[in-house]
Amino acid sequence: MIEKFLKFLPANSVITAEEALRVYECDALSAYRQIPACVVLPDTVEQIQEILQICHAADVPVVARGAGTGLSGGALPVTDGVVLSLARLTRILEIDPELRIARVEPGVRNLSVSEVAKQYGLFYAPDPSSQVACTIGGNIAENSGGVHCLKYGLTVHNVMALKVVTMEGDLIKLGGEALDSAGLDMLALMTGSEGMLAIVVEATLKLLPLPVHQKIMLAAFDTVEEAGNGVAAIIAAGIIPAGLEMMDNPGIRACEDFVHAGYPREAAAILLCELDGIPEEVEAESQEIADLLRDAGATEVRMARDKAEGERFWAGRKAAFPAVGRIAADYYCMDGTIPRKHIASVLQRIRELSAEYKLGVVNVFHAGDGNLHPLILYDVAVPGELERAEEFGGRILETCVEVGGTITGEHGVGIEKINQMCVQFNSAELTQFHAVKNAFDPKGLLNPGKAVPTLRRCAEYGAMHVHSGKLSFPELERF
């Protein structure tokens, strides 16, 4: 097969040496590692079609990979499979300021879309924390979010069209530049499908006008409940901030000690709220929000006086992950979404679980859209702590499902949350997922073992619930 690849790919586009393959053994969920048989780095869509045709004919599994920043193990290789890296397809093919779209290749970095669009007064809204490094193709695979998705939506809400190559090598266009498109809507189906249906080779992204005015505010609370009520009050008033983030006391301390953003270290929780729009709207809404937050029990509401202070408010939030990295040997970032009204009760449940598992937790998250990111602190050097952290994480996700939420907000399921899929969905639903997967990839070669568990796995998981967090690789089932 490698010989076949080398007929149309230069030698430096086909990696087979174990040393070089090791770079690809995991994504950002580095607890799981597996060395693939081979990595290919095509430069063109035609090469991708040819690679997939060869793998299809030879029944070889293919795992697509962007920048490898994914947090759920979606790009974890398969031992006897090929990793298809899209890292060399990095062209921004077109920016049309009139249609307000960007047409890009999948290996384009998220942030560079906004950087290039800026000259037209436009930007691309989804902004995951990893936006300096992560790619549009990976964002589409995982339906990535970011701090601004409350107002501007997830990746699925910002993709207008896709070109994809099927496992058989066919090039298909989904969606279009108009508001609606005919036929079955396979665009959203593809977004978030974790490389299991087809390979994205081009994306048409929606661009938005850069906001003319912004205002950032910080509110402190004595209890997490009051902060949760503050979030509910803003949303109930019909205001959709550009961003509405929450941080609990361990998060505040970690960030403040690291960045000196000026956060109140003693507060039980803070909210960071960003408004954008035309000045009249932003000023009126920021006054209304300040009143709502005080009514909800805020002990302090601070408006950033200028851009510098606003950036300092955000700096703490943006540095949350490295800040937590300073206080814990290791941490495990979870990602679940709940209806907003359950924020306080779910945070309380997480505290109880934290006591039960004897592991600390820091909560820094997208409160406005109910997207939790508990960071579970552990030390891999202490025997049993990783396992406890994983099990604890699984319990948090199951709590999210119990209150009507879901096991993922923006990181995807990958290999990390595959057991929790058994909690979220019943067997008729899982069977339907398999049928749709089968409609695209009947041989089950695209990213096998990810995102949708087999019914057998769910039956086993049901039987051995207490071991939920832990998967051992030899048992990885083919999708």
Added chain:
Amino acid sequence: MIEKFLKFLPANSVITAEEALRVYECDALSAYRQIPACVVLPDTVEQIQEILQICHAADVPVVARGAGTGLSGGALPVTDGVVLSLARLTRILEIDPELRIARVEPGVRNLSVSEVAKQYGLFYAPDPSSQVACTIGGNIAENSGGVHCLKYGLTVHNVMALKVVTMEGDLIKLGGEALDSAGLDMLALMTGSEGMLAIVVEATLKLLPLPVHQKIMLAAFDTVEEAGNGVAAIIAAGIIPAGLEMMDNPGIRACEDFVHAGYPREAAAILLCELDGIPEEVEAESQEIADLLRDAGATEVRMARDKAEGERFWAGRKAAFPAVGRIAADYYCMDGTIPRKHIASVLQRIRELSAEYKLGVVNVFHAGDGNLHPLILYDVAVPGELERAEEFGGRILETCVEVGGTITGEHGVGIEKINQMCVQFNSAELTQFHAVKNAFDPKGLLNPGKAVPTLRRCAEYGAMHVHSGKLSFPELERF
């Protein structure tokens, strides 16, 4: 089979008398009629499951039906099939003002959701012209829009979760109340699938806060091009009006003569623009829009001074269809969407086709989202006019595809536009549609012959392009 239905359905829920069946022979695309074998009117989800199980076992096709207001023939019965009417599932199950959702049965009328939500200061945004009569289930099947979908999106953007019953009778939940959901995103896939994948039995809809302030304005232009430029200028300025409608001179005259809305009868085109939001925002944006429209060449920009005048501006637009009904014996309402920048050139092309086919056209449409609704005027009593109107309509849709648009905006494909699907999609894409359809309904029993053409039909259509408008029913192929 009818005996089996009568075991669990009361006699008045199973219609078999030809007289009574005739009521169901067509939807609002009344040029196509077909009498089904039987109509069933279940009251519960369990009954729907049982009906589908029976039909599945007996290989009997099933066509779902809401209020029958669809414009593309999506609810056209199959001669040897069952019509499954959802008309009796009319309960609003829940309004949760905190989560801002409504949970409804599929037979609930579109407008009644907003009527009930009003007491909580909320509304349901998609508002098709038929909103007094059409049902949520039908809206989901066709992915309906309305005058406000520019700002608030189509049905697909306003549905959070669905419960559906598969052809085999399984009940499946798609989506959820949280921002994201795990697994393959089948929610958008189901929306707009025209009853071909599963039967919607419950929908969770997004509710929005009623706007606190509104402003409606009217601008007149000497040329259609200038009006098109006005639309582009507003969007380019980053303003998203709640509604932005355009009407050409024949439309202005028809509406003015009927409703006396105060439209300038001599204008080549008018724009109606509605802004909503907080007062500061609405006032600032309406000033900006007035300036932009004058710059684009508006001969007159009128701000509605009060609610009554604003309602009068809208009254003409809302009465456009009956107004055209007064000036023509029959009309054929088309529905295609194009990238906004092509509005002027596509309208010009429609005028050329109008001369070629010797049939008048009135254009009244959602300019903001590029969703055209040319009304082709004809007289069914004049031999050949219906056929010419249908062929003319097909040419308009193909023009939409040529400029990068699509053959549907909000009315669906149904039976009406099935040939144009061959123009919009290539065979790899159509094959993928069939594979996904097959993943839900392997026997092809749900709404056969609609929305997605067989490859054979496309081959034939390609070969006999000039006869495009006309389909004869005996040749209707099974999906």
